[in-house]
Amino acid sequence: MGVVVGLTLLLGIMLCAFALPAIHTGAHGITLGVAGPQDAVDKVRALDGFDVREYSSADEARTAIEQRKIYGALIVGDDNIEIMTASAASAQAAQVIGQAGPPLALRMKKGWTITDVRPFPADDPRGAGLSGGALPLALGGWIAAILIMQLIATTRNRLLAVFAFAVVGGLALTAIIQFGFGTLDGNYLLTSLAAMLGISATAMGVLGLRELLGGVGIGIAAVLLILLGNPLSGLSSAPEMLPSPWGQIGQLLPPGATGALLRGVGLFDGHGTTHALVVLICWLVVGLGFYFLGLRRAAAKAGSPAPAA
Incomplete structure (x- = not known):
C-alpha cells in the first residue's frame, strides 16, 4: 500500500508539474x-x-x-x-x-x-522544433549520465564519455533542428557549440549528483530536469508567460537555459545569451565539483587515494 500511495502521489505531482504551467500561461511581465x-x-x-x-x-x-x-x-x-x-x-x-x-x-x-521583426524560418514558422527539444534534452542528459555510470568504470573514461557525447550529440541535435526541422538559421557550428554546452552541463550535473548522493542524487536530478526543468523551460512560450517566480526558476535549470542559448545563438546572432551561458557553466562546474567530491569521499571510506582532479 505504501508503494501504491507513493506512486500515486508521484503521478499527481507529475500531472501538476506539466499541466499547471500551461493552464496559467499568460502575460506576466x-x-x-x-x-x-x-x-x-x-x-x-x-x-x-x-x-x-x-x-x-x-x-x-x-x-x-x-x-x-x-x-x-x-x-x-x-x-x-x-x-x-x-x-x-x-x-x-x-x-x-x-x-x-x-x-x-x-x-x-x-x-x-x-x-x-524576427520570424522563425519559413520551414517551421511556429518554432515547434525548438519548443519540442526540452524533454529530449532533459531525458537525454539524465539517461546518458546513468548509462555512463553503469557501463564505464574509470573516472577518466567517464569524463571522456560525457564530453564525447556532448560533442556528437550537440552536432546531431543541431543538425536535426536546423536542417531537418528548419527551425534555426544561424551559424551551424556556433549553434552546435551551444548545444554541446547544454548537453555537457546536463549530463555532468546528473553525474555529479549521482556520485555524491547515490540513488538520491538520481532522484534529485530527475526532479530538477524532468518534473521542473521541462515544464518551466519556457521553450513553448516564454519565461514571462509563466507565473512568477516559476519562469525565472526554469531559466536556472539546464533545459530552460539551453533552450534560451540555442534561441539566442541560432536566431538572434548571440544576443541575450549571457544569463544562459552563466547558468550552464555553473551546472558544468558544480557537477564536476560534486563528482570529484563524491570520489574523494568514497576513497576516504575505502582508505585509498582519490583520483586527481
Whole structure:
C-alpha cells in the first residue's frame, strides 16, 4: 500500500508539474517597448501584464527587439500604430502583443499594422522544433549520465564519455533542428557549440549528483530536469508567460537555459545569451565539483587515494 500511495502521489505531482504551467500561461511581465507622444506612452503603460519600456524612435525599439531586450513594441504615430513583434523570440508573446495593440488603436481612433521583426524560418514558422527539444534534452542528459555510470568504470573514461557525447550529440541535435526541422538559421557550428554546452552541463550535473548522493542524487536530478526543468523551460512560450517566480526558476535549470542559448545563438546572432551561458557553466562546474567530491569521499571510506582532479 505504501508503494501504491507513493506512486500515486508521484503521478499527481507529475500531472501538476506539466499541466499547471500551461493552464496559467499568460502575460506576466512581458517586456514591451513603446515610442510616441507621452499621452500614448501613458496609455500603453496602463496595459496589464506588460513591462513597458520607453524608446525615442521606432529604429531604437526595433534594435531592442533584435537584441532580445524586449519581445515587441508599439510605435504610435499620428494616424497609425505599428505593432512590432518577434515570433522567433516567442510565438505566444508575439500573439499576446499582437492582440493588445488593436484595441488600443481603436480607443485612440487610429489604424494599425503588424510587423514581425524576427520570424522563425519559413520551414517551421511556429518554432515547434525548438519548443519540442526540452524533454529530449532533459531525458537525454539524465539517461546518458546513468548509462555512463553503469557501463564505464574509470573516472577518466567517464569524463571522456560525457564530453564525447556532448560533442556528437550537440552536432546531431543541431543538425536535426536546423536542417531537418528548419527551425534555426544561424551559424551551424556556433549553434552546435551551444548545444554541446547544454548537453555537457546536463549530463555532468546528473553525474555529479549521482556520485555524491547515490540513488538520491538520481532522484534529485530527475526532479530538477524532468518534473521542473521541462515544464518551466519556457521553450513553448516564454519565461514571462509563466507565473512568477516559476519562469525565472526554469531559466536556472539546464533545459530552460539551453533552450534560451540555442534561441539566442541560432536566431538572434548571440544576443541575450549571457544569463544562459552563466547558468550552464555553473551546472558544468558544480557537477564536476560534486563528482570529484563524491570520489574523494568514497576513497576516504575505502582508505585509498582519490583520483586527481
